[in-house]
Amino acid sequence: MKIESFSGTVNGVEVHRVLLNEPNPVIKLDTKGLSPSNPPPLEIKEDITVGKEKLGIAVQKKLGVKERVLGLGERTYEMDRRRATFNLWNVDVGGRYTWYTDPMYKTINFMMTVNDDEILGFLFNSPSKGIADIGNLIYDKITVGFVDKKLEFLFFRAEKMESLLEALSSIVGKPFMLPEWALGYQISRYSYYPSSLILDVIKEHEKEGIQISALYLDIDYMEGYKMFTWDRDRFPNPKEFIKELHGMGVKVITIFSPCLKLDQKYRPFKEAMGLFVENENGEIYVDDMWPGKCAWIDFFSTEARDWWSRKTEEWVKEYDVDGIWTDMNEPAVLGKGTFVSAYHDKTPHTLLHNAYGLLEAEATFRGMKNAGKEPYILSRSAYNGIQKYAVVWTGDNVSSWEDLRLQLSLALSLSISGVPYVGFDIGGFSGREEGVRGGRDYELLLRYFQAGLFMPLFRNHKSKGGEDQEIYLLPEPWRRRIKEVIGLRYDFIPYLYELVREAHEYGHPLLRPLPYYFPHDNNTYVCDEFMVGKDLLMAPVLEKCTNKRRVYLPEGKWAYLNTGEIFEGNDFVSSPDDLPIFVRYGSKIELRERTITFNENGFKIELKNQYRK
CATH class of the missing domain: 2.60.40.1180 (Golgi alpha-mannosidase II)
Structure with a gap:
């Protein structure tokens, strides 16, 4: 095994960078200023089996009897990660999840540990399939390992969590500056249509004195679920429709999917030839998604990212949309979870998987910026660095009292992992279509709004089978109480926006x-x-x-x-x-x-x- 080590201080925090077996990470970190040094006192093992997982390389440290372990991003567990094992692998969880569902949509390979006398941080820069075992399968150790035999990881030692996160953001990248309008009350539905009905929905909110800051258009705005298209029966004049919404003070966010329908008459598909994920034989990897048989853009290709960025720029300029919602970007495949035996320029997908959605977000962000807009991206998938480009939400939660508590845990876990712009679907995305009664529990709906009061993302979103929860449809006193929460949210936007500035400048x-x-x-x-x-x-x-x-x-x-x-x-x-x-x-x-x-x-x-x- 070849080990190279570098150390120094970043924002006053001791930092060690360790390279195992000469990695060439697809996601680059800013580690300038570190000098060659001895590696930190950690165990490094090759070809180790942890539980049922065979790993190419792993890093271990002793787990102290009083040591707390926090972070690792979106994990449906209690805040302290002790006595649990986590799969480092982004997946579409399939419409619902509960406490202890693992894995989830996002993999953030950062954690911190707290002892009596120090706070340590660990960042693992490998998007490959992996595992993090916190004293569960191996009782006295923390073990983090990956299928890939090459690894870059960083070790931090700090006095405060805040200074540790400052150093982390200096190395991984600072959060983008969230537009102020994005802190307002947003509404979404799978799916709102046609355009005339959507305008009526906004007007009904106006009658209640509720300002809608943003409206999301889910996949039903597209023609046959094909990217870069409009269903002209439902949206006969999208430019005028968006112009009218802008006149009402409402921003418009359209959903994007990372794949294109296989259709030789479909122009984007023809344009993207040579830019798709492949199989082992170098043929286009084909699988199932909303439009039918699809090919996925290979975001690990610079040429493919540039093409996507240009398409995003054209879309934003032509229709004057204000944000892009990148969904199904784990990447998700209908009925299979994710790709089976896919490749990126002959590199197996399993070695790159978790960074797929991050690179899509980067290309989309760049396209919006080139279009002259303040970029706003909402992403379901995430990897280290997502904060540079996107807000994230916790996916398809199910309306229930247990989920309400879980959403706080998820939001806090992401926040302490260096991902500051987070939120959840207020009221729960799924409900009765998943066999859960909750849509008519108005007390629960109120508690979701209250719990989401200070979430960076304050969005009401519901699935097709879920019961309507627009404010103007609610009975009293719930309508009045929820309107009070929304009003309080707008009152606190100046404070929240100052915290956004703080996040952008310092990574807090x-x-x-x-x-x-x-x-x-x-x-x-x-x-x-x-x-x-x-x-x-x-x-x-x-x-x-x-x-x-x-x-x-x-x-x-x-x-x-x-x-x-x-x-x-x-x-x-x-x-x-x-x-x-x-x-x-x-x-x-x-x-x-x-x-x-x-x-x-x-x-x-x-x-x-x-x-x-």
Whole structure:
């Protein structure tokens, strides 16, 4: 085995870069400034079997008796990853998932561990199939390994989680600057059509006093589900339709799929000849997706990415769309999960798989930018670096009380893994079509909206078989209560946008698990409450038939937003109502019309001068 090691400091954090067997990673990291050195004290093994998985190479470290392990992106587990094994392999989970579903849509190969005296970070830059075992199959060790026999990995040592994430973003790449409009209330459906009905949907929201910031068009806007087309029966004049939506203050986001229908009369397919994923014999890899038999763009080809970028630019310019929603980009194949025996310029797909959606996002982002738009990409799949190009959401969740709690865990896990722009389908994407009754549980719908109040992505999305949950269709008091949440969301956009700037400049997440600031407090390793920036603590109500909940407050003073009541930390308290939001001592928070301060002069909420009568 050949081992090369380099070390140095990045943003004040100790960083080691290790190259095993001369890798040439498809995703490049910014490691300039590191100098040759001895490797960190970790075990490296070749040709190791972990459980049923045969790995080409693996990295191991001892798991301390009190060591906490966080991160690894989208994992349907508790925050502390101890005693679990995770497959590093992006998949389409097939319409629903629950607690402990593994693998999921995204693979983020970054984790951090917390001991009494230090915080360590580990970034594995391999998009190949792999496994992460956190003291489960091998009780006393953390083992991360891959099918590929070559590996680049980084080891970090920091005093704070925040400085660790700053160093991570300096190396992997800073989050893109999310447009401010993207923080508003967004609506989506599989699928809204025709165009005349969509305009009526927006008008009904306007009657309720609800501003829709963005509308998503799912696959039914296309002709036969073919990319770069419109169904002219449903959307007879898409340019005028989008122009009218823009006049109502609504942005338009169209869904993209990474494959093209095999059709010799279909122009994009003919244009893309030579740019497709292949099989072992060098023939076009063909499989099933929404249009029927399809070929997939090979995003590991520079030429293919450039072609996709140009097609995106043309699409955005011609129709003036404001964002692209990249779906089915794990990549997904109907009935099979993903590719079977596919190749990229003779490299087996299994060695590159997890980066497929990332490279699609990069090409799409570039196309939007070249079209003169502020790029906005929403991606289902992800790999290390997705934050440079896209927002992510947690896929096809199922409406239920258990899912409500799970969505917080997923959002926080992604956030602490260097992916700050996250969200979930409010109300749950799937419902009765999956045999789950929940669509008419209005209390649950309210709790989804409340839990999503500070999510970077605030989107109401539902499947075809799900019951309607547009606000204007809801009975009272649920309609009024949910409208209040949406109004509060708009009030907090100035604060959230400042957190977006912070993410863009420093790599800080908007949502921060309590250990982010209080890593040595055992009571903070929970997924049902979290910090929003440094100034707010949110603890949504997640149980049925209750308007209060028990909340743990870490050290310090905290003021309850709705009442101004002040609490001392290091204690459990009962929330005064069903929207538990606490303001941290020393805070000054700018809202749309008000300013919140909590300091030595007490807790105050004051109208800004321009709004005073």
